[in-house]
Amino acid sequence: MSRHSPRTWMLASALLGSLGLSCTPPEEPFPNQDELELLQSLHTPSRLPPKDPTNKYGDDPAAAALGLRLFNDESLSSCGTVSCKSCHDGQGRSVDTAVAQGCDGKLTGRNPPTVLNAGYSTWFMWDGRADRLWNQALLPLLSPVEMNSSPALLRARLSAEYAEDYRALFGKLPSEETDDNLLLAHFGKVIAAYERTLNRNDAPFDQDVRRFLDAVAAGTAEKDPAYLGLKTFVRKGQCSACHKGPMLSDDQFHNIGVKDQSAGARGVAEAAPAMLEWPFNSRGPYSDAPGGIESVRLQRLGNDLSEKASELEGAYKTPTLRNVTLTAPYMHTGELKTLEEVIDLYDKGGEPAGNFAGVVSVTIKPLELTAEEKKALLELLESMTGAAQ
Ligand code: HEC
Ligand code: HEC
Structure with missing residues (x-):
């Protein structure tokens, strides 16, 4: 097969175009070098989450047991009937409704994400209003619509x-702990030590990616059963622009055009300053x-808020796709009931403008899948659920 540089093709198609003819370059074999590196980033996560230097009790078994x-x-909880478990239970460690119920029948504003693999994340809550697993735990404890507790x-x-x-x-x-804040921080740190043990990885997906990479090396990629799913995920769907790395998340914030006209619809742009x-x-x-590396991350977010404010408007955290079959319904609103609906939303390039705050990220476009x-994409997403612990 003859090879043509993209430039030759561009020139050729410009020429044919000017003659009223059209010409599409033959498709580059999948994966190209960049795509190959991306696929290599999707490997099985390390068995335990990375250490959190901000929580010195994070890997202490006694702390995890108390947690x-x-x-x-x-x-x-002030009402005596709500625990963390109330909203983070079952296989998916979430609830199967769009929002959850806290004290006195009050409803949460957003869909509870899973706490499986939470120790691998660096931002918490859909809008990133907590930057560590241990400080996240204080929010539901004190929230009037969740546990409504107090120091x-x-x-x-x-x-x-x-x-x-x-x-x-x-x-x-x-x-004897007279500093309320210290008491709260200790609570958060033991809870986090427990949550760091809730890991569910090793999915069929991981084996498929490994086998696919072997097939690429052997020159038989196209014959691999995962070929079309991975190609759609990485190339045509651009999913891996955001869902990448071992957790299938870049741990950043993006606006993908999920319908939301609530007061909190500005997402991270609203939450980050506080x-x-x-x-x-x-x-x-x-x-x-x-003073550790963690503070650099906060500084970067602070810079983004002043330099790239429009990109953070209506942007939410990229959720992990691991165990995604266990965590329906989907998105921060919990509005999409099935993975088919999620794929359809991406296929149309998000909801029409005006249904959400800000503008969609440049990678979100109609896909014509x-x-x-x-x-193939659905089967790939379904394969991302790990074996039960
Ligand atoms: C009434 C239901 C409810 C209770 C009780 C509750 N949560 Fe949640 N949890 C949620 C909701 C809803 C969110 C998402 C909130 C948001 O992003 O605005 C969430 C988010 C989280 C997250 C962030 C996950 C991520 O990927 O960003 C963690 C971790 C978590 N909860 C742990 C806990 C812990 C620990 C407790 C107990 C101290 C708790 N939850 C109590 C509903 C609840
Ligand atoms: C520009 C970054 C970006 C791209 C590209 C992207 N996603 Fe997402 N994905 C996100 C963000 C951010 C959310 C959460 C959005 C929200 O709730 O507002 C999300 C949510 C999801 C969810 C819901 C998970 C849950 O637990 O609720 C699934 C499933 C998903 N994406 C799959 C895909 C697939 C499949 C593709 C490719 C067709 C894709 N994503 C492309 C950033 C992205």
């Missing part, structure tokens, strides 16, 4: 049930590494 009990404890209630409950475990870890009884000033963030006094490509 598990607190995660399931409804009496930490006083937390201290009372810890004193009644967990006093010795708390002292063994932090050297003081909860009743988070950057939050005393519990990873550069604040409750972090165990306030064929029925075959949609099916």
